[in-house]
Amino acid sequence: MMSLVDLMVGLAMGLNLLALGSSRVVSVIRAVALQGVLLGMMPLLLEEHFDWRVALIAVVTMGVKGFVIPALLGRAMRVANIEREIEPFIGFIPSLLLGAVGTLAAVAGARALPLLPEHADSLLVPGAIASVLTGFVLLIGRVKAIAQVCGYLILENGIYLFGLLLIRSTPLLVESGILLDLVVGIFVIGIIVDRIQRAFDSLDTRKLTVLRE
Structure with missing residues (x-):
């Protein structure tokens, strides 16, 4: 029977395909x-006993990933007047096919990995690999900087899933470290996006090719 954690990972994998x-x-x-x-909810489900530190990190993670960063991206989208990705480097159907093939390969490949018994039948590893692959496809295949930032976020979510495998041994270190990396990465990317918008009055990263020394 599929556990609640596996169900949530499966939904996350479905959201990967939706984004692609x-x-x-x-x-x-x-x-x-x-x-x-x-x-962000998964640490609470993976922990057998309630730990207020894990709960705090989970709440902060949900707040930052689920509300703060998306709100900032939505504001940037409205300011730049961007609604659609018009001419991606990799088309939407090919991207979706790549994502589907990558997801199936992740599920099949995870079975061959030397995992601990409690992780062998879980979707954590396949979900992590599929999310990392999805993030790379978005980063490489999209033109708009905002869509590329979303690719970075999905890639980071894959790394986050890998980190959840160690939650019972180093819960606070794993989750706070990942969240810190995310905040720093988004801060840097936000500066880059703002500079692109100011310099080119557009978030189309193809215009960076016209830069000269």
Whole structure:
């Protein structure tokens, strides 16, 4: 019988495919936000005994990933007047097919890994691998900087899932470290996005090719 954690990981994997197949930037942001909330809840489900430190990190993770960062991305989208990804480097159907193939490969490949017995039948590892692959496809295949930031967030969610495998041994260290990396990464990316918008009056990263020394 599928556990609640596996169900949530399965939903997160489905949101990966939604992000890959959608041309509407707001849909990608919403998929990332919902995925952040789902993954933020998982430490509470994986812990056998209540730990207020884990609960605090989980709440902060859900708040940052599910609400704060998506709200900032939505504001940037409205300021830049971006609604759709028009001409991606990798089309939406090919992206969706890549995501589906990557997800199936992740599920099949995880079975061959030397995992602990409690992780062997879990979707944590396949979900982590599939999310990392999805993040790479979005980073490489999208033109708009906001969509690429969403790819970074999904990639980080995959790393977060890998970190959950160690939650029983180093819960606070794993989760706080991942959250710190996320905040720093988004801060840097936010500065880059702002500079692109100011310099080119657009968030189309293809315009960076016209830069000269």
